[in-house]
Amino acid sequence: MRRALFPGSFDPITNGHYDIIKRGVKLFDEVVVAIGINADKKYMFSLEERKAFIEKAFAHQPKVKVTTYQGLTVDYCKEINAKYILRGLRNPADFEFEKAIAHTNRKLSKIETVFLLTAAKTSYISSSIVRDVIRNNGDYTILVPDSVRVTNP
Numbered sequence: 001m002r003r004a005l006f007p008g009s010f011d012p013i014t015n016g017h018y019d020i021i022k023r024g025v026k027l028f029d030e031v032v033v034a035i036g037i038n039a040d041k042k043y044m045f046s047l048e049e050r051k052a053f054i055e056k057a058f059a060h061q062p063k064v065k066v067t068t069y070q071g072l073t074v075d076y077c078k079e080i081n082a083k084y085i086l087r088g089l090r091n092p093a094d095f096e097f098e099k100a101i102a103h104t105n106r107k108l109s110k111i112e113t114v115f116l117l118t119a120a121k122t123s124y125i126s127s128s129i130v131r132d133v134i135r136n137n138g139d140y141t142i143l144v145p146d147s148v149r150v151t152n153p
């Protein structure tokens with residue numbers, strides 16, 4: 001079974017993440033979307049909300065699982081027997097950042113990181129931009145899957 005881990009904060013999931021997961025499903029038998037828990041980070045959406053948004057967006061796709069984890073991504077990969085890490089690349093800045101992480105993960109384990117270039121139409125989207133649009137009462141719905149809705153803006 002080719003299992004890939006797609007780690008991130010997903011605060012919230014965007015159309016960019018959605019595109020990477022949808023394409024990842026064609027490459028792997030299972031894509032585990034894993035929300036990393038970082039106690040030092042302030043999030044807009046609770047862990048439960050972020051998990052529910054992703055689960056609802058992929059309710060029709062049994063090859064997508066949603067979990068949460070703490071600690072090193074490679075340790076979690078070993079725990080769930082995922083031999084691949086899936087990441088999206090939007091621009092050169094993403095590449096530089098991801099390169100260092102992927103090299104480190106390869107040093108720590110045998111896990112391979114597989115990069116997908118983002119679709120041109122969603123490459124400008126980031127969770128932080130979505131959060132800014134939400135905070136300023138803009139129409140965030142065009143940037144995220146239908147499952148992402150703000151109940152207490």
Ligand code: ADP
Binds near residue numbers: 094123
């Ligand atoms: P992190 O906190 O690890 O940056 P994110 O939730 O922001 O978590 O992103 C998780 C993954 O999704 C990363 O590989 C990131 O490059 C990718 N990603 C983020 N936005 C997009 C987008 N618009 N298109 C494709 N991939 C994206």
